[in-house]
Amino acid sequence: MSTALPLYAQLINLFAAVILLLAFAMLAQRRVLLLIDLFALQGFTLFLSTLVVAVKTGQHHLYWSAGLTLLLKVLLLPWILHRLVRKLQIKGEVEPLINIPTTMLVGIGLVIIAFNVALPISQLSHTITRGTLGIALAVVMLAFLMMITRKKAITQVVGFLSMENGLFLAATSATYGMPMVVELGIALDVLVGAIILGVFFFQIRDQFDSLDIHHMERLKDN
Amino acid sequence: MMISLSGLLGQIFSIALALVLAPLLTGWVGMCRAWLQSRSAPPLLQPYYMLRKLFNKDVVLAHGASSLFRVAPFVVFGCMVLACAIIPSLSTNLPLAPAADALALVGVFGLARVFIALAAMDIGTSFGTLGGRREMLIGFLAEPALLMVIFTVAMIVQSTSITTIVETLGHRELAIHPSLAFAGIAFTFVSLAENARVPVDNPATHLELTMIHEAMILEYSGRHLALIEWAAALKLYAYSCLGLALFFPWGIAGGDSFLALLAALPLLLLKLVIGGSVLALIETVSAKMRIFRAPEFLGTAFLLAVLGLLVRLLLELKA
Numbered sequence: 001m002s003t004a005l006p007l008y009a010q011l012i013n014l015f016a017a018v019i020l021l022l023a024f025a026m027l028a029q030r031r032v033l034l035l036i037d038l039f040a041l042q043g044f045t046l047f048l049s050t051l052v053v054a055v056k057t058g059q060h061h062l063y064w065s066a067g068l069t070l071l072l073k074v075l076l077l078p079w080i081l082h083r084l085v086r087k088l089q090i091k092g093e094v095e096p097l098i099n100i101p102t103t104m105l106v107g108i109g110l111v112i113i114a115f116n117v118a119l120p121i122s123q124l125s126h127t128i129t130r131g132t133l134g135i136a137l138a139v140v141m142l143a144f145l146m147m148i149t150r151k152k153a154i155t156q157v158v159g160f161l162s163m164e165n166g167l168f169l170a171a172t173s174a175t176y177g178m179p180m181v182v183e184l185g186i187a188l189d190v191l192v193g194a195i196i197l198g199v200f201f202f203q204i205r206d207q208f209d210s211l212d213i214h215h216m217e218r219l220k221d222n
Numbered sequence: 223m224m225i226s227l228s229g230l231l232g233q234i235f236s237i238a239l240a241l242v243l244a245p246l247l248t249g250w251v252g253m254c255r256a257w258l259q260s261r262s263a264p265p266l267l268q269p270y271y272m273l274r275k276l277f278n279k280d281v282v283l284a285h286g287a288s289s290l291f292r293v294a295p296f297v298v299f300g301c302m303v304l305a306c307a308i309i310p311s312l313s314t315n316l317p318l319a320p321a322a323d324a325l326a327l328v329g330v331f332g333l334a335r336v337f338i339a340l341a342a343m344d345i346g347t348s349f350g351t352l353g354g355r356r357e358m359l360i361g362f363l364a365e366p367a368l369l370m371v372i373f374t375v376a377m378i379v380q381s382t383s384i385t386t387i388v389e390t391l392g393h394r395e396l397a398i399h400p401s402l403a404f405a406g407i408a409f410t411f412v413s414l415a416e417n418a419r420v421p422v423d424n425p426a427t428h429l430e431l432t433m434i435h436e437a438m439i440l441e442y443s444g445r446h447l448a449l450i451e452w453a454a455a456l457k458l459y460a461y462s463c464l465g466l467a468l469f470f471p472w473g474i475a476g477g478d479s480f481l482a483l484l485a486a487l488p489l490l491l492l493k494l495v496i497g498g499s500v501l502a503l504i505e506t507v508s509a510k511m512r513i514f515r516a517p518e519f520l521g522t523a524f525l526l527a528v529l530g531l532l533v534r535l536l537l538e539l540k541a
Contacts, residue, residue, distance in 0.1 A: 010398040013537045017400030020529070028522060101521045108525055115536050131537045 008056045012173075015049035016132035019169060020111070023142040026162060027107055028100055032090055032154060036081045039158050039165075043073030046165050053172050061180045062172070068187050069168070077161060077194055084154065084198050088205060095151045095212075103149055107142050114138035122174070132173040139166030153204060153211045157197050164190050229317045232483050233307065236316070239487075240306035244459035245269035245452065247498055254502030269455060276448035284345045284441055294341035295442065295449040301334035302456035311463040312486045313475040314385040323382040324372045327464075328365060331416070334453070335361045342438035349430065353437025356513060360415050360422065360434065363520035368412045370527030374405040375468050377534055384467060392471035400537060404530030406469045410504075411523035413461040415516065418454070420505035422516050425454075432510060462497050466490075 022042040029035045047069045054062035096103060118134030143163035147156045164186070171178045178186075201211060208215040249266045256263035265271075283291070305327060307318045322330065339354035339361075376382045378399065379390045415422040418435035428436055439450050467474065473489035475482035511519065 007398075014398050014400045014403070017403065017533050017537065020533070021404065021526075024525070024529070101518050104521065104525050108528055111529065111532055115532055119536070134536045135533075 008052055011052050012049055013131060015045050015052070016135040016169065018045045019139055019165070020135050023139045023162065024104065024107060027103055027142055027146055032085055035155060035158055036078050036085070039162055040074050040078040042162060042165055043069060046169060047074060049169065050172055053176065057176055059176055062176065064180060065183050068183065072187055072191060073165065076191070080194055080198060081158065084201060088201055088211065090154060090211065097149045097151060103145065107145055110141040110145060111138045114141050133170060136166050136170035136173055139169060151212050151214060153201055153213050157194065161190065161194065228480055229315050231480055232313050232315055233317050235483065236312050237303060237307050240311065240456060240459055243494070244455040245273060247459050247462065247494055248455040250495065250498040251502050254499045255505055258502055258506040273448050273452060276451065277445050279444045281444035281446055286346055288344055291341050291344045294337045295446040297337045298334045299449045299453045301330050302453040302460060305330050305460040306456055308384065309460055309463045310385055310388050310467055310474055311490055312483050314389050316385060319383065319385045324376065324384050325369070325382055327384070328368055328372070332361070332365060338438055345441045347441065349437045349440050353434055356434040357438060360516060360520070363517055364412050364415045367408055367520055367524040367527050370524060370531065371405045371409045371412065374401055374527060374530040374534060377531065388467045388471045388474055392474055401530040401534035402469060404526050404533060408523045408527040408530065409465055409468065411519060413465060414504065415520055417458045417461055419501065421508045421511055421519060424510050432513070462494060466493050466497065
């Protein structure tokens with residue numbers, strides 16, 4: 001019975017569930033700006049979850065990664081994305097390749113797969129938070145799904161960043177976080193990636209007058 | 223099974239309370255909506271005035287109306303009274319409760335829906351048929367979502383009887399159930415759709431493009447219409463009580479005594495007042511969506527409920 005679980009484990013489970021919920025909300029969201037806000041919210045939940053793990057286990061580097069999460073994924077990256085949307089004057093709605101209800105159904109299938117795959121793996125782990133491994137895997141797969149099914153480059157970038165959220169959750173839940181160097185490296189990677197992709201957006205738009213990456217199929221040598 | 227006198231008394235009291243409170247709840251939601259939209263609010267007793275007016279009027283029947291058309295309001299009203307009787311609002315000591323568990327309750331709602339849709343098609347007007355079809359569309363999407371919500375809660379308690387659910391959830395130490403959070407959101411979606419509330423239907427409109435519930439009851443008049451309006455209020459009350467019972471079960475009396483029942487009354491009133499104003503808030507901030515978006519809305523509710531089940535399996539059931 002879940003009443004046997006201590007409070008912090010319940011909190012971590014709750015935050016993990018909220019992250020999964022937000023991943024689905026992002027999948028269902030039609031507006032670009034709201035999508036970015038949802039991403040920021042997901043980052044904030046991740047920050048809270050990491051903080052709880054840090055307080056519970058007393059591992060110092062987890063405080064650092066929680067702070068890094070807050071700084072990067074809640075403040076900096078959403079701000080960059082908001083600025084990009086404004087500068088590129090992206091208006092209107094996200095254009096999915098498959099319609100949204102179908103995407104959601106596929107998403108549920110992915111969640112079932114992720115949970116089943118993660119179950120035997122999480123039994124090997126001895127951390128208090130191993131149950132959330134399945135959720136982390138599901139978030140990664142849902143973000144992947146979002147990258148695959150969206151036409152516009154900017155939503156694909158949000159999907160990419162959300163995938164990193166999932167990986168981070170997996171790292172904290174399975175092994176109480178990666179070593180500091182790795183985490184710093186990944187955080188920097190993501191930041192630089194977002195900035196470079198931002199520059200790409202301008203290039204893509206200059207070339208094709210649109211952010212639809214389908215046009216890029218015309219880029220062939222011959 | 224022996225039915226104790228106090229149990230019987232409590233059962234009768236809770237039915238009477240439902241009959242009295244249901245129009246008040248509808249009136250309260252209307253008041254809150256008016257305030258939020260900065261209109262001057264109708265009086266709290268407005269639904270009562272309307273019921274009295276309708277009961278005093280004569281019934282006008284269409285030429286083609288069959289007996290089904292005349293029976294349907296009574297069946298719908300009866301279904302809603304039964305639903306209010308088996309959902310524990312004040313006490314879990316309900317002699318009628320063994321008659322139907324949560325799954326049968328969904329069936330009772332379904333029975334009412336089928337009757338009102340049939341009655342709407344009975345006259346043969348285009349509006350009635352349109353409303354009946356739309357209602358069935360909403361219904362067949364909302365029902366599985368509601369069932370999934372009930373399954374999620376039933377898995378936690380290991381029983382589908384509503385009284386057992388309330389007793390188990392209400393009288394044990396506080397625990398955070400992420401699955402219940404999912405189920406709660408899904409249940410909110412379903413109740414908005416089932417009670418013809420704003421994102422799906424607008425109870426205050428008679429615009430042919432959008433109306434669902436109103437289109438079905440256009441041909442009704444007099445006491446028939448009064449019964450249907452009362453049944454709609456009872457349905458809102460039943461859904462509110464079901465939501466309170468599943469997700470906020472604290473304060474519902476478990477014992478036998480009539481006094482405990484009365485003690486539970488203020489808390490129920492408080493919960494209903496808060497619930498009603500939240501409903502008004504949701505209705506005010508959200509826009510009515512196109513009818514073809516309703517499947518997506520209810521599909522999301524179904525998905526959330528399934529997610530709740532999955533999260534329950536993954537997070538809360540491990541050894």
